[in-house]
Amino acid sequence: MKKIYVLDTNVLLQDPYSIFSFQDNEVVIPAIVLEEVDSKKRYMDEIGRNARQFSKLIDNLRGKGKLHEGVHIEPGGKVRVELNHKSFQRLKDWFADMTNDNRIIAVALNLMLEEQEKNEGRKVILVSKDALVRVKADALGLTAEDYLSDRVVELDHVYPGYVEVYVEAEVMQSFYANGGLAISELTKHPFYPHQFIIMKDALGSSSSALGKVEPDGKMVKPFVCDIDQVWGIRSRNVQQRMALELLLRDDIHLVTMIGKAGTGKTLLSLAAGLMQTEDMGKYKKLVVARPVVPLGKDIGYLPGEKDEKLRPWMQPIYDNLEYLFNTKKPGELDHILAGMGSIQVEALTYIRGRSIPDQFIIIDEAQNLTKHEVKTILTRVGERSKIVLMGDPQQIDHPYLDEYNNGLTYVVEKFKDQTASGHVKLVKGERSGLAQLAADLL
Template sequence: MKNYILDTNVLLHDPNSIFNFQENHVLIPIEVIEEIDRFKREATELGQNARTVSRTLDALREQGALSGGVPLRNGGLLRILFQQNNGNGHQNHSVDSRILAHALAVAQSDKGRKTVLVTKDINLRIRADACGLAAEDYETDHVRIQDLYTGMFEMTVSTEEMAAFRLNGELEVPLNGHYPNEYCILNDAGHPRRPALAKVDVSGKKLVPILDCREGVWGIKPRNREQHFALDALLDDRIRLVTLMGKAGTGKTLLAMAAGLKRTVLDREFRRVVVARPTVSVGRELGFLPGTLEEKLNPWMQPIHDALEMLSDLNMGHEHRRAADLLRSGTIVVEALSYIRGRSIANQFMVIDEAQNLTPLEVKTICTRVGHGTKVVFTGDPYQIDNPYVDSASNGFNYLVSRFRAQPLAAHIELQKGERSELAELAANIL
């Protein structure tokens, strides 16, 4: 049994974190409640999380006095911490100092249980350690990037098995430890220079060939094996969730846009392509932007317009006119993610760009907006995170990849080779 003292940033990151500490005691300093109260009026995801925390605590309050301890559904106990002012000017200290003082007081008074301060604030963890107090990050939704699912593997088979695969369009082999829609580079033991590209079928028991996309999609031809895998996932009607991971220049957004345009404009499978990305800037904020909502979004969505113009140029030869026509007709809609809550998005091809800047809760919000007939594609690079509230272990993109890897309606591909330019590939590798 332990005492876990939660910082404000933990509750704002995951409003349900109160219930994730098993049978241990969860303690919340009153200063954390005051900070939560300051966020609750915001129209952002933080504001929504703050309101969720307040409602949760209010529901628990009806079961008993929070100051004395309320039982949680997982067998733990929740208690709000108060500390009387001892006249030494303590009330003028920062909020972090008061939270740390609460934790030290609990550790001193309850020596039968280990007391742990849980915070996503690195500096507060350092201060706690300096005071001899155990401190941890909130790791319930952490995914170690070194252990992240890559979505592909290699397998070597005999020449006879390879011939049977090419003839029958399937091959039953032991696939223990591999997931549906996991892609495979199938090597021929007798002819190692002639591999085949395959994937695990939805049953998880055999390998089947991928779609032949060598002729290209909307003017884009795959340049490496991973791009072949990505186009197969993007064009497969059975797969409704695709995650494309890769460093800058690997073609994540371009492939997703090309597949979306083909399935929407040529195949008439979807009503429109919806492209959205979080509005997180690189470096210092520029302040409020003038104009209409569309004009405010233009700086954030310029990478999408760049990809559209390139696709139009490759496919039609009239880049600016064709890209503008697609936007004007509503075939492509570019949006911010700020206003997605409460929507139901049906029969659309959704592309969520720069998904590494999303929190796990934001990813859940997006996925639960997906209606009937919609396909959603998340693209991201977990090594380029601009959101100060997430990192390579706690971002929603990695969390999504980890949680959906065993689901037959999902596929993940890690794009490894940069194709933007020689300079871009060199910069991504050495800088």
């Protein structure tokens, strides 16, 4: 039986095309939702862009008929702007304040009660990204769901970039003796390009081997860049060694890394970028950027020129650079960077419209980027450039993103079968024992 889905404002602001995700069912948009979307159109961020996009979309649907009566859309569903069923009478005994959230719940509740009076009434479902709206709806006996169509992966299925395979000792010996193995000798399951394979002895000995799948997915070979130390930074675990292989390979133009705080993502990327830019001359410039998204309440306007305003936001990058350059005195790092001229630290605010060739690009805290923003960044990459996206999907400060629909996870899943990209998930914290304990327990 077909259903009626009542959409909350946050669903449309997260995905303006969400109305097409409910198959052949009816999608109801309360009038108050249109007012809330209209109030966001002037925002100069992703929320404002989605509000404007939905406004254009719903205006185009107006050409198919009267929206308050409902218009048909693909794939066989129907969209209707609900002007009735807005009575607050049945709700005021439990939720007295006529807030926008309560008005949306009232529309869904009144629709449900009306459908229950029919012989073959349809089920009414309220769809909202707001957990408390779903809780309120459930308390009233109204079915409520989260909007999950924008998720690129399900729970605990984020691609890690490597796999463990148990083999006989003779297989590992053949791997080293012949400089590689055919995938068919290890398993019948297919592998992604540049996926790492950790071979362990099936009999339980400490013997192991580490290889990377070739771009064609038919062979696994030892690492090409047999380096475990760059700019004084040595890899401390197998995942960090994998990360260095990806960061130093010329044939891999996109590297994605995810991991908890303290796993070494930023430090390894900066060290690899500095070595290839300053020592090897592969790139003309090292560009380091991160989104300007505050952890808590924003501190307001900052004084000074652009560089002075950006300094607090970019301080985590400067902390790592101070460690790499082993600076001791205040201002010493600024003097070094000014003398080199090939290192550029900036916010992502100014990246639109740019073309960035011959550069090593590092995007930190990429989990706070939306799908649209990460697409904008990747389409700025020019010829002979390499870009590194990294972050912790479990530490998101963006109000409409979560671990499974953010831009970083989106890129990991969409590019995992592409030969131009590589990915690894860092699992062991190396910052300090306390930092690792906090990342695990908190």
